[in-house]
Amino acid sequence: MAEPGTLRIYWLTEAFYPPIVGGQEMFAGNITRELSQRGAQVKVITRQSVPPAPAHERIGLVDVRRVPPGGVLKGKGWAAFFPLLAYLARLSFILLSEFRRYDVIVVSGVKIMPLIVVPICRLTGRKCILRAESFFELQETVSAQSLREMRESTGSVLVSVLERLRRWMLVRAGAVVAISAEIQQALHARGIDDAHIRRIPNAVDLKRFCPASTAEKAALRQRYGLPADRTLVIFAGRLSHAKGLPMLVQAWPTLLGRFPGLCLLVVGSGKLSFDDCEADVKQFVTAHGLDDDVRFLGESDRVHELLQASDVFIFPTEYEGFSLALVEALGSGIPVVATSVGAAPDLMRHGLNGFLFPPKDPAALIAALDEALRQRERWPAVTAAARTSVMIYDIGTVAEQYLQLAAALCRGNQVERSSTSAQ
Numbered sequence: 001m002a003e004p005g006t007l008r009i010y011w012l013t014e015a016f017y018p019p020i021v022g023g024q025e026m027f028a029g030n031i032t033r034e035l036s037q038r039g040a041q042v043k044v045i046t047r048q049s050v051p052p053a054p055a056h057e058r059i060g061l062v063d064v065r066r067v068p069p070g071g072v073l074k075g076k077g078w079a080a081f082f083p084l085l086a087y088l089a090r091l092s093f094i095l096l097s098e099f100r101r102y103d104v105i106v107v108s109g110v111k112i113m114p115l116i117v118v119p120i121c122r123l124t125g126r127k128c129i130l131r132a133e134s135f136f137e138l139q140e141t142v143s144a145q146s147l148r149e150m151r152e153s154t155g156s157v158l159v160s161v162l163e164r165l166r167r168w169m170l171v172r173a174g175a176v177v178a179i180s181a182e183i184q185q186a187l188h189a190r191g192i193d194d195a196h197i198r199r200i201p202n203a204v205d206l207k208r209f210c211p212a213s214t215a216e217k218a219a220l221r222q223r224y225g226l227p228a229d230r231t232l233v234i235f236a237g238r239l240s241h242a243k244g245l246p247m248l249v250q251a252w253p254t255l256l257g258r259f260p261g262l263c264l265l266v267v268g269s270g271k272l273s274f275d276d277c278e279a280d281v282k283q284f285v286t287a288h289g290l291d292d293d294v295r296f297l298g299e300s301d302r303v304h305e306l307l308q309a310s311d312v313f314i315f316p317t318e319y320e321g322f323s324l325a326l327v328e329a330l331g332s333g334i335p336v337v338a339t340s341v342g343a344a345p346d347l348m349r350h351g352l353n354g355f356l357f358p359p360k361d362p363a364a365l366i367a368a369l370d371e372a373l374r375q376r377e378r379w380p381a382v383t384a385a386a387r388t389s390v391m392i393y394d395i396g397t398v399a400e401q402y403l404q405l406a407a408a409l410c411r412g413n414q415v416e417r418s419s420t421s422a423q
Contacts, residue, residue, distance in 0.1 A: 007040045007406055008101060012091070012117065013108035016046040016064065019053050020272065021299045022238060023324040024133060027202050028108060029059075034399035036061035040406075043102070045094065047087060067091060075274030077149025084112065092116050099124040104174075104406040109133050110166065111141075118169040127174040127409040129402075134321030135342060138186040141166060145274055167191065174409045179322035180343035198405055201343065202322040203398035204331065206391065211333025211383065212308035220309035224297075230263040231373070234310040234334075236303050237317070237325050239270030239278040244316030244339065244359065249281045249294060251362050256293055259373055264294045264314075267306055307332040312372060317341060318359045327393050330354065330386040335379050337365075337372050353385035 015022065017029040028044065036042045043063040048055070048070040057064045067090050073080040095105070095117065105121060106129045107113050114130050121128040132138055141163045142152070152158055170176055170192050177200045178184035187197055212220065221228050237243050245266070256262055270278030278296075285294045300306060307313065313329035313336045320326075320342030329336045330347065336354040338344050348354040357368035375382075 007403065007410065008103045009035060009040050009042050009406060010095070010102040010105045011035075011042060011044045011108070012105060012113055013044065013046050014113075015049070015272075016044055016066075017301075018059070019049050021269075021301060022272070023202075024108065027204075027324050030205060030395050031203065031399055031402065032062045033060055034395050035402060038399055038403060040403060045091065065094075067094070072272055072274055075145035075149070077146045079149070080146070088112070088116050092120065095120045096124070099126060102126060103410050104129060106402070106406075107131065110137060110170065110176075114169040114173065115165060118173050121174070122172060127406070127412075129175050129177060129405065129409070130170065130173045131177045132179065132183045132187065132321070134319065135180075135182045135186055136319045137321070138183065138190070171196070174412075175405060177405075181346055182342055183321060198401075200398060200401045200405070201393050202324050202327065203393045203395040204324055204327050206331045206394045209304045209307065209328045209331040211387065217309055220305050224306065224309060226265070226295075226309055227263055230261045231259065231312070232263050232265055232310040233312045233314050233369070234265040234267065234306060235314050235316075236267040236306070236329075237315065238273050239266070239268050239276065239281065240273035241275040241277045242273075242318050244318055244365075245281055246277050246284070247360070247362050247365060248314060248316050249284055249290075251366050252290060252294060253288060254366055255369060256290075258370060262293065262373075265306065265310060266294065266296045267298070267300055267303060269299045303328065304332065307334060310334055312337060312369070314369060315339065316357075316359070316365050320344070327390050330390045333383045333387060335372050335382050336386060337368050347389060348386075351382075353382055353389050 011028065011032050013028045015025045017025040032042045032044055045065050045067060048066040048068045050070040052070060053066055055066055067087060069083045069087060073084055104127045105117055107117050108131050110130050110132045118128055141159050147153065167190055170190065175198050176187060176192060176196055177198050178187055179200065179202050184197055184199060218228065226232060235245065235248060239245055252264055270276035282296060285291060307329055311334060313334055315323065315326060315338040317339055322343040326336065326338055326344060326347060336348065338348065338354065338356060339359040340356040341359050344356060348356055350356045355368045355372045357364040
């Protein structure tokens with residue numbers, strides 16, 4: 001039972017850490033932990049994982065409930081229809097039967113869950129905050145892969161109806177969080193008023209993602225069996241086509257020709273991505289004799305230490321919302337080379353606190369990494385500027401912004417009820 005005056009938050013997310021290791025999942029785990037430590041009562045409702053995790057679990061101060069079905073639904077077309085319908089039905093039952101237990105629902109994503117959450121909140125008088133996770137989430141009402149599976153087009157009646165429903169829910173939510181300027185502009189394009197949008201970025205624990213000394217770096221390389229005498233370039237993220245990993249691996253022989261001491265560390269897995277490229281890139285590496293120059297480290301919950309052990313972070317993603325991996329790298333004291341998509345142009349200035357290049361451009365990727373590697377003498381200045389630029393994205397600062405927004409929405413609720421009672 002919550003103390004009187006305690007803010008009660010249900011956080012809804014497609015996937016959650018643990019057990020899923022990914023940017024959005026890690027953020028959900030970190031932000032809910034931080035909100036609970038700041039006095040809110042937080043419950044997470046997420047979809048069940050594969051293999052299954054406990055249906056109910058308490059992680060620190062946060063209650064976590066996992067609802068079936070598990071598995072990847074994105075990109076499955078009509079095959080996902082009934083599993084998705086079952087998930088939404090279970091979610092609706094939970095939210096309707098427990099509406100007296102929460103004040104605010106935060107929904108991670110603006111595609112499917114808001115279709116039921118917004119009407120339920122309006123029916124029960126609770127407040128709803130929607131988080132747009134990426135620019136392409138707004139651009140694609142239904143993913144391109146799903147449309148191909150369904151043999152539908154972007155101009156079909158189905159897509160048109162879903163887009164209208166989505167605009168309805170965006171307008172009628174208590175607030176919509178834009179995690180980058182790019183997403184805010186996409187919301188404007190859909191007629192969402194600025195007064196309805198809150199700019200709150202994603203965040204990381206910058207006490208954890210911090211620079212390491214030369215001695216600490218050497219010790220970490222020894223601990224993880226990494227070469228002490230090579231320049232380590234690290235990629236951390238989903239092993240998917242959309243993250244640009246195939247392009248990076250295919251460019252690696254050219255980069256090795258210019259910098260023979262390079263070694264690429266690939267951290268992550270493709271197993272939960274509908275555009276999984278893990279098998280393809282591993283096959284390319286083996287076929288081209290790159291096994292000693294490209295090392296696959298798998299999923300890890302020690303990414304902060306792998307970043308500290310490395311020399312340069314590379315992130316050639318094709319699109320992004322607000323990349324946590326980018327903030328983590330910028331805070332870790334190593335130069336960052338990344339595509340100018342999502343929040344990257346907000347976070348970075350080329351040559352000052354990192355190195356930017358356009359997406360889907362192998363020549364530009366090679367040129368940007370070449371530029372970064374040839375300016376080793378400037379790395380201390382670049383990384384110091386990078387660390388300073390991301391201090392506002394610390395998890396504590398961002399959690400406070402969510403608490404203030406949720407409290408303001410609840411105060412608005414109380415004002416509305418008082419006005420109604422006085423009439």
